Amino acid sequence: MPKINALETGSSEQRNSLNHQAIEDYLKTIYMLAMEETPVTTSRIAEARDVKPGSVTSMIQRLAKLHLVNYEKHYGVTLTDAGTKVALEVIRHHRLIELFLIEALGFTWDEVHEQADILEHVISEKLEERIAAALNYPQFDPHGNPIPSREGVMHSVEAEPLSALAAGVRARIAYVLNDENSEMLRYLAELGLTPGAVLEIKQVAPFAGPLTVEIEKESRVIGHTIASAVMVTREPADEPVAP
Amino acid sequence: MPKINALETGSSEQRNSLNHQAIEDYLKTIYMLAMEETPVTTSRIAEARDVKPGSVTSMIQRLAKLHLVNYEKHYGVTLTDAGTKVALEVIRHHRLIELFLIEALGFTWDEVHEQADILEHVISEKLEERIAAALNYPQFDPHGNPIPSREGVMHSVEAEPLSALAAGVRARIAYVLNDENSEMLRYLAELGLTPGAVLEIKQVAPFAGPLTVEIEKESRVIGHTIASAVMVTREPADEPVAP
DNA sequence: CTCATATTTTAGGTACTCCAAAAATAGCAT
DNA sequence: ATGCTATTTTTGGAGTACCTAAAATATGAG
Ligand SMILES: [Mn+2]
Ligand SMILES: [Mn+2]
Ligand SMILES: [Mn+2]
Ligand SMILES: [Mn+2]
Numbered sequence: 001m002p003k004i005n006a007l008e009t010g011s012s013e014q015r016n017s018l019n020h021q022a023i024e025d026y027l028k029t030i031y032m033l034a035m036e037e038t039p040v041t042t043s044r045i046a047e048a049r050d051v052k053p054g055s056v057t058s059m060i061q062r063l064a065k066l067h068l069v070n071y072e073k074h075y076g077v078t079l080t081d082a083g084t085k086v087a088l089e090v091i092r093h094h095r096l097i098e099l100f101l102i103e104a105l106g107f108t109w110d111e112v113h114e115q116a117d118i119l120e121h122v123i124s125e126k127l128e129e130r131i132a133a134a135l136n137y138p139q140f141d142p143h144g145n146p147i148p149s150r151e152g153v154m155h156s157v158e159a160e161p162l163s164a165l166a167a168g169v170r171a172r173i174a175y176v177l178n179d180e181n182s183e184m185l186r187y188l189a190e191l192g193l194t195p196g197a198v199l200e201i202k203q204v205a206p207f208a209g210p211l212t213v214e215i216e217k218e219s220r221v222i223g224h225t226i227a228s229a230v231m232v233t234r235e236p237a238d239e240p241v242a243p
Numbered sequence: 244m245p246k247i248n249a250l251e252t253g254s255s256e257q258r259n260s261l262n263h264q265a266i267e268d269y270l271k272t273i274y275m276l277a278m279e280e281t282p283v284t285t286s287r288i289a290e291a292r293d294v295k296p297g298s299v300t301s302m303i304q305r306l307a308k309l310h311l312v313n314y315e316k317h318y319g320v321t322l323t324d325a326g327t328k329v330a331l332e333v334i335r336h337h338r339l340i341e342l343f344l345i346e347a348l349g350f351t352w353d354e355v356h357e358q359a360d361i362l363e364h365v366i367s368e369k370l371e372e373r374i375a376a377a378l379n380y381p382q383f384d385p386h387g388n389p390i391p392s393r394e395g396v397m398h399s400v401e402a403e404p405l406s407a408l409a410a411g412v413r414a415r416i417a418y419v420l421n422d423e424n425s426e427m428l429r430y431l432a433e434l435g436l437t438p439g440a441v442l443e444i445k446q447v448a449p450f451a452g453p454l455t456v457e458i459e460k461e462s463r464v465i466g467h468t469i470a471s472a473v474m475v476t477r478e479p480a481d482e483p484v485a486p
Numbered sequence: 487c488t489c490a491t492a493t494t495t496t497a498g499g500t501a502c503t504c505c506a507a508a509a510a511t512a513g514c515a516t
Numbered sequence: 517a518t519g520c521t522a523t524t525t526t527t528g529g530a531g532t533a534c535c536t537a538a539a540a541t542a543t544g545a546g
Binding site: 101104105106107111114115118119122123124126127130131134 | 350
Binding site: 294297301316 | 502
């Protein structure tokens with residue numbers, strides 16, 4: 001029947017696809033962590049992937065041998081061009097799949113991350129292309145994150161957390177963090193806090209307190225933690241002029 | 244991110260899903276082989292899976308320990324109820340996915356087997372259900388094979404190879420064997436030999452020679468090998484009565 | 487220079503494979 | 517029925533890809 005291992009078993013192996021779940025996931029993790037701070041240390045990867053540091057070290061050594069990362073002992077790793085390419089490829093898969101599950105199969109935005117995290121490693125390039133085509137070559141995933149292009153280019157959006165805004169500011173939701181937190185996603189959807197929504201800050205309680213926002217003419221009070229996960233871009237304050 | 248191994252790593256493991264690529268594929272292979280002859284021997288499995296007999300023996304021992312097969316040394320294996328359930332589940336996934344790739348994403352029937360062979364192991368029950376629903380709960384896959392129900396019931400179709408028919412007989416194509424042979428599938432499609440098509444045998448050359456069939460008013464000559472892969476049911480000879 | 491902390495190394499485990507040697511069975515001749 | 521060979525199956529040893537746990541070592545703060 002299958003044999004995903006066909007290329008790796010025995011001695012020769014490694015045709016052109018240096019794929020495999022684990023490798024791809026490490027590269028993806030490193031890519032994400034590098035966006036926050038570079039180089040990426042062993043312990044940050046271990047924490048993110050929920051494995052022990054020793055496991056990370058040995059995987060890093062493998063990745064370095066495959067020229068997917070640059071590795072300096074006791075210092076950290078950075079992705080090589082080849083490693084970046086793989087990471088972006090996987091992220092493209094992930095985000096296309098999330099959107100497809102919602103658009104084509106009726107899933108909700110809190111249900112798709114887990115399944116996408118598995119499928120991202122096993123779809124062929126042809127299937128990726130068909131999915132992209134079926135979705136009309138979308139730019140953003142359901143959580144507002146940009147989908148890298150087939151060529152491996154990702155246009156990241158400049159945004160700031162909702163929690164950083166002051167009263168009176170109008171903003172549009174760009175994307176949400178923690179898309180693996182289903183419970184939070186359900187809560188956000190309930191409040192109408194989804195990408196594209198426009199809101200205005202009414203009140204900000206001090207000391208990381210709750211903020212009051214107006215959205216769709218409704219006033220909502222949300223906690224600081226949630227507000228930190230919602231990334232927004234500022235909108236010009238409105239005051240629609242009557243003609 | 245992911246961690247398909249989350250449940251198996253370390254010591255405890257095995258929540259409810261005794262899944263995993265290899266195990267599922269062995270069970271599927273055994274199921275298929277058991278339809279031809281039971282018990283299923285080590286060497287038949289080895290040949291079907293293209294691994295060495297020694298590998299099969301050790302996997303069989305594992306499966307037996309998991310109560311997925313009954314194993315008698317030097318004799319053969321049969322699936323237990325639990326093993327049958329897993330096999331049918333995987334076959335259901337496979338066939339639903341093949342159909343979905345064609346119906347929803349525009350693949351052709353010669354392109355889907357390989358991708359389905361991988362995806363079958365990684366779709367959740369929820370995704371399976373959504374795919375089935377999107378296809379309106381289909382009974383047959385694109386190659387004419389029955390799709391087992393969610394409860395694990397498969398209604399197999401009584402059919403005989405086209406190559407077994409005599410001249411003059413009319414028949415309807417039920418399904419084709421070797422759905423992993425893309426080249427053959429493309430050739431069959433070209434000739435119009437797809438499930439549901441009705442044809443009439445015009446001539447049969449002796450000694451496993453070619454047969455001439457009429458299909459869609461066209462006369463076609465096909466080799467014995469191909470004809471053996473096309474499974475048909477007999478149709479009453481027609482002679483449409485003019486009113 | 488010393489020590490806490492992060493990191494790497496080492497050793498050991500599971501899953502899956504291959505190869506080669508040993509054991510069991512089956513086919514067949516007598 | 518008995519024995520012998522050809523075939524199949526099992527066993528044992530090994531290798532890769534993960535992982536953990538625990539011991540050894542590098543780093544940099546004070
Ligand atoms: Mn996601
Ligand atoms: Mn993943
Ligand atoms: Mn198939
Ligand atoms: Mn498979």
